[in-house]
Amino acid sequence: MELKPIKQSFSVQYDYQLHFTKDLFHKENPLFLNIIKNYKDHEPVKLFFVVDKGVAESHPLLLKKISSYCAGHPRHLNFTQSLVIDGGEQSKNHSEYIDLVLRGINENAICRHSFVVVVGGGAVIDMVGYAAAIAHRGVKLIRIPTTVLSQNDSAVGVKNSVNIFKKKNFLGTFAPPYAIINDSDFLATLEQRDWIAGIAEAIKVALIKDREFFQYIADNVLALKERKLEPMQYVIYKCAEMHMQHISQGGDPFESGSSRPLDFGHWAAHKLEFMTNYELRHGEAVAKGIALDVTYAQLIGLITPDELNTILEVMKAIGFDLSLPLASEVEVEQLLAGIEEFREHLGGQLTITLISGLGEKYDVHEIDMSKMKQAIEHLNHQMAVK
Structure with a gap:
């Protein structure tokens, strides 16, 4: 039978x-x-x-x-x-x-x-x-x-x-x-660094989904930095709403696929947290990860130098230190190993979310390591100069 x-x-x-x-x-x-x-x-x-x-x-x-x-x-x-x-x-x-x-x-x-x-x-x-x-x-x-x-x-x-x-x-x-x-x-x-750190996730979701929300953050950087409750409550509400909508409307709430746009900036963030023995807050690491990935996006022609500068200036004005704490070539390689770890975490195919404009996500499935090293150097040089 x-x-x-x-x-x-x-x-x-x-x-x-x-x-x-x-x-x-x-x-x-x-x-x-x-x-x-x-x-x-x-x-x-x-x-x-x-x-x-x-x-x-x-x-x-x-x-x-x-x-x-x-x-x-x-x-x-x-x-x-x-x-x-x-x-x-x-x-x-x-x-x-x-x-x-x-x-x-x-x-x-x-x-x-x-x-x-x-x-x-x-x-x-x-x-x-x-x-x-x-x-x-x-x-x-x-x-x-x-x-x-x-x-x-x-x-x-x-x-x-x-x-x-x-x-x-x-x-x-x-x-x-x-x-x-x-x-x-x-x-x-909250300590000031914890007040600021959470704004990184709002910037993340605004950059990949909502140009107007990013503009709101840009227009209210001083109020946010100075701990005004009303704009912060709006940022929390809008960010939470967009996250929950993504979960319910994105078609993949349990992440069985390889595209995770809400992890924008996170491959580097997770590695930086570990490399600093978690002395970096998650939001602080996410800010650095976003800064690195938008710098890379500009180097490969996805966004303009003006768009890159706008993003970095907004984050700096809020109070983020965007420099990458890498003291040697060994540490650079250690950070870059986070890309392969991220692929493993995704379950196979590498998908890194970048942006092709303010509010426009753009997925890539491979990273040019020489360009990413260049992005690390460019970002740290820019932070040192300014």
């Missing part, structure tokens, strides 16, 4: 929302309560909070406000614990942090109808999201990002990851959160 293949196909719809608020855990703010009630209204829902240590220190009343908020709504919110862990990229580099979160999920009996609620920067959100995705094959996650970069980029997507084998995001999952909540109060305590 011939056994024919059994074929099956199915689709799964994912829905999640990005909310905007201020003072989320104030007793009179109903947003968090309503999000949980919309999930389950007939019994209390278990909540396990994981909080970035730096955020807890900058907002000393936060942990008390979280527990008090939950205590004020016992019919719907069942607070179990707030686990405080170190923030920054180190939280993605060491398995001990994943183990802490998994232990907390286990000890607090968090099931697939409970929630892990992560409060922190992009690295902590990445790591906690990974732990939540592998516990019980996936427990529900609410992200509360606290930096510009996490509010406009890393926390609004569907990816979770940690670093291993000296490679960024080598382990990871595609697991959409139940909800994301952007609370503008967290932005007030």
Whole structure:
């Protein structure tokens, strides 16, 4: 008897929302309560909070406000614990942090109808999201990002990851959160470099998708640098909206293909983060990666010298240091090795997103290494002169 293949196909719809608020855990703010009630209204829902240590220190009343908020709504919110862990990229580099979160999920009996609620920067959100995705094959996650970069980029997507084998995001999952909540109060305590760093992702998405958005950033560089909240909130909103639209409308939300335009500038950024032992913030590295790739784009004739100068001047005016920290030819080669690592990360064919104009993405499938070396020299020379 011939056994024919059994074929099956199915689709799964994912829905999640990005909310905007201020003072989320104030007793009179109903947003968090309503999000949980919309999930389950007939019994209390278990909540396990994981909080970035730096955020807890900058907002000393936060942990008390979280527990008090939950205590004020016992019919719907069942607070179990707030686990405080170190923030920054180190939280993605060491398995001990994943183990802490998994232990907390286990000890607090968090099931697939409970929630892990992560409060922190992009690295902590990445790591906690990974732990939540592998516990019980996936427990529900609410992200509360606290930096510009996490509010406009890393926390609004569907990816979770940690670093291993000296490679960024080598382990990871595609697991959409139940909800994301952007609370503008967290932005007030950011260091200046963290305030600025997140703007790199907005510049990235503007350059590949929306010339008018890039012009808005260019027109508001001083206000953004001086920490004016209104233009920053618009930049966060617009950037997040464009990222989420790309995920839902791009036709490849789980990145099975090789084209990842939202990784514009990232092949170099990921390598630079590793080479500097993550002393560079992700956004700072992305700014350098964008500067390098647009310089390369100009050298191969995709954009004009005027367009290149406009891009670099906008980033410099915001406060980015665009020089590449490469002290030797060995380090140049080490950086260029990031191109092959990026190809491997993509899964086969190399696809590097460049631009052919402001707001116009342009994919290439090979890199002229001599031209890229020239771009490195040109960019560093230009930054040294000016």
